[in-house]
Amino acid sequence: QGNLSVDRFLMVYDLRMMRAVSPIQTVLDPLYLRFLPSVSSRLAVVSALGQAQLVDTVALSEPRLCLLQMENPGAMCLAFDICATSQAMAFGDNAGSIHLFSAATDPLFNSFSRMTEQADQVTPFPSFAIDDYETPLSIVPLPIVNTDIPLASDWPEHLMQKCYRKPQPIDPEILRAMKMQGPIGYAPNPKASRRNQVRSNKLPSVYFC
Numbered sequence: 001q002g003n004l005s006v007d008r009f010l011m012v013y014d015l016r017m018m019r020a021v022s023p024i025q026t027v028l029d030p031l032y033l034r035f036l037p038s039v040s041s042r043l044a045v046v047s048a049l050g051q052a053q054l055v056d057t058v059a060l061s062e063p064r065l066c067l068l069q070m071e072n073p074g075a076m077c078l079a080f081d082i083c084a085t086s087q088a089m090a091f092g093d094n095a096g097s098i099h100l101f102s103a104a105t106d107p108l109f110n111s112f113s114r115m116t117e118q119a120d121q122v123t124p125f126p127s128f129a130i131d132d133y134e135t136p137l138s139i140v141p142l143p144i145v146n147t148d149i150p151l152a153s154d155w156p157e158h159l160m161q162k163c164y165r166k167p168q169p170i171d172p173e174i175l176r177a178m179k180m181q182g183p184i185g186y187a188p189n190p191k192a193s194r195r196n197q198v199r200s201n202k203l204p205s206v207y208f209c
Helices: 172-177
Strands: 032-037 042-046 053-055 067-071 077-082 088-094 098-102 179-181 184-186
Touching: 032 077, 053 077
Parallel strands: none
Antiparallel strands: 032 042, 042 053, 053 067, 077 088, 088 098, 179 184
16 A cells, blocks of 8 residues: 555575575564674564564574563664673663663673763863962963964064174273283273272164074
């Protein structure tokens, strides 16, 4: 009548012989099929209503009926999977619930599990009041910034030119009164300036050193 119906026979094909073999009959409408990793001949068949049946693809002459049912009446099964150790099966329905089936109290989901990598803990920075003038700002560490990103404190290039102070010319009075003793010259202090003071050689205001 134009409506689709699910066939309760699982069609089996032998890839070695490249031909179809006897189909497997189920008692429910199959929607999902999953092989048990630990038993390669065991197959889990799940219907849209969350019913599960375990069938054996080898021992067809001795059928063993094993049925499971999700505990959420009226919900539709949208996802199904079996863990790598075959100790647990999980069903997901359209109500947002996950149904876990296992014969063990503490099932092992993965034989080679590793610790979950968690995000690094955020370091809490110290805080102080805005009117606290005794606490130095250096107690708050600065973040590591990429060198390619310019900082607000970066000066323009024309204000960062290297410059050198030219030495002051020697006082002519010192050169006039200098007496040479070999390669070394001696001259009295003309006392034109105070002790330990040197005249400043001012630079243009555009340069900063």
